[in-house]
Amino acid sequence: MARIVVKFGGTSVGDPKRIENAAEKIYQEIKRGHEVVVVVSAMAGVTNQLVDYCHQITPDHTAEEYDMVVASGEQVTSGLMAIALHKRGIEARSFAGWQVPLICSDQHGRARIDDIPPENLEQALSSKIVPVVAGFQGVSRSNRISTLGRGGSDTTAVALAAALNADRCDIYTDVDGVYTTDPRMVPDAQKLDLVSYEEMLEMAALGAKVLHPRSVELAMAYNVSLQVLSSFAPQVGSQLPGTLIVSEDKIMEKQIVNGVAFTRNEAKISILGIPDSPGTAAAIFDPLCAADINVDVIVQNISANGSTADMTFTVPKLDAQKTVEILEKLPFAQQSQIRIDTKIAKISIIGIGMSSHSGVARTMFRTLADHRINIQAITTSEIKISVLIDEQFTEAAVKALHQAFELGKTDMRATGS
């Protein structure tokens, strides 16, 4: 018998019929003898509707009240799911965040989970009652409803799996796993059976929309085995139908390159001719951080004249204008030149086997060169290499790299290069 936290996303509980379909999956797990804790998102579309109500009254709404409003969506599905389980003869009860309690910080709208006293849920489990927890929400120490921000239900599920020492956390969604790249772009993309937290984190952060990065980080911190699987595909036998995300040391045969990720949601900002002296980087990034702008791909070079430096980085496209405004207020803004390019894509290859294999970068750069795609910036980490390219070559680059690293269904898997 295993203890499993199962989480169903918005499309998986999008209407009463789908809730019943999800309840059927839970019923199957229980029949197999497992102990199950359920986490649910709001019905697809409901959260957006509630956010829109707040905005209609004023875009400048208070975060506490926004949380009060939007947290109601998960409350509804938790009750409906409990009803659907009762219908199948399963003892179940819903838990709102405050009933668990899932104790949060009071950063409303993007609260941090501080503590999950497990007593109430353990008591339910020991009475053979399936807890159905409303995702995305908790209660602050001042007894107000807090939400964890978008994607927060994944985080709820992983946090509960950690607090309850669950054997696994299954995330049911509308895709059947993690792919070597986006199958809508590369039909040949292959579902991965196994990826490491680190790889998943890179893929999630880089635009594979399967799991919220925060939930992967939390899973890594508490060593929770995560599984991504489709709530619509039928399970075949006892085989794990989705993608299992585990710690690196549980993966024997490490793939050198496991996936090609891409995003077109970033803008490239360059600031040329800045002082080549200590404190310059801090002067640039401190105010951006204070403005809550997520900076990625930072590259700094000495400029041609040798006495100044050039800095290039990316920010979310939505924040590009704000970024430029902040940079223009820098003390050295007058002497430097700010450039903005929103027509870029970031392409990354990811794989935990990469660090122990040379030649991966060479294959990547060679492949792009063969396709006449210019590289505008490069960053690397232990398990990934990212490049910025012209947005119009996104598909060409992804397809070429996917093939070069033999990630397709019809390719042999790469064994080094």
Next chain:
Amino acid sequence: MARIVVKFGGTSVGDPKRIENAAEKIYQEIKRGHEVVVVVSAMAGVTNQLVDYCHQITPDHTAEEYDMVVASGEQVTSGLMAIALHKRGIEARSFAGWQVPLICSDQHGRARIDDIPPENLEQALSSKIVPVVAGFQGVSRSNRISTLGRGGSDTTAVALAAALNADRCDIYTDVDGVYTTDPRMVPDAQKLDLVSYEEMLEMAALGAKVLHPRSVELAMAYNVSLQVLSSFAPQVGSQLPGTLIVSEDKIMEKQIVNGVAFTRNEAKISILGIPDSPGTAAAIFDPLCAADINVDVIVQNISANGSTADMTFTVPKLDAQKTVEILEKLPFAQQSQIRIDTKIAKISIIGIGMSSHSGVARTMFRTLADHRINIQAITTSEIKISVLIDEQFTEAAVKALHQAFELGKTDMRATGS
């Protein structure tokens, strides 16, 4: 400065615009120097949608989970109303039932309010924060969400007014007060400025859909002055724009007849030839009560042959079939005859001055006779007389009685007869 609880019904908070309109009314009260506590219903239609979701999964859903689902509607409007108040520069915060806390019995779906510790709300008020309480809901002693049943937001408002020693409880709805009869049937119907709890209770129970009888009972028990008024009509000066519902002793000049109420939602059940012996009535009504069937207008006569009795009473039409099934199981069912008539209407005249005036019944019966309307059964109380008639004469009877007691705008008020 007065302390006022103001409650807005579902149509008054039906969309963000209407919520803003309601917030404007609250703002006006605060500008007048009053201390305000707000209670809100769910947006019109939302509760029905949520109930429907539960039913779609199974009509046999658990009451605890039903409560979890439906209570979310008021949670949403409480948050949105707080946002709308903030927009007007008013400090406000939402309170779900469990945050007040409004402590309820665990009869889910129709919970009784047990206690409202006032500390949290008093603390808000003393900090000049307007509490916006989600109506219709509370929390049971086992920390689960309970709802008070339909019409429960009125009850929430009155209970809060009692717990907080408010000077008045204003119920904003889509009508502008209590009328002498339904203005859709009798265009000449007049708005009443003042009615007693007892009269309102009779009117509410008899089909005037303005206030839930339970909230009126509670107001009477705690001597809370209730005001019904429209959230859509503009207030003119400082005049009370709606109908004030107060205790009888606050009404100096008591109207003999204050209104004509009617309902077509009942069925008449007759059981003829029952034993004329002690215990017969109990034998009939005990099982109906156990089945939660609301019995009204009970009339018993000795039958023609002298040794048996006949019993006539009304039940809600929806329960008529179930009632007959229960009666057929009575020990004396074989010797008696059960008749059911769903085509009846109950017409009532109501007035606290009635008890000290003779001739009211005579005027009623004479008026109906003049219009050739046959009376099938009669019941009376201190402040009302009800008759059962053929459903098809409802409008004729109501119009005739309204005129006979000079209740119309163009009539002189009755001064006795």
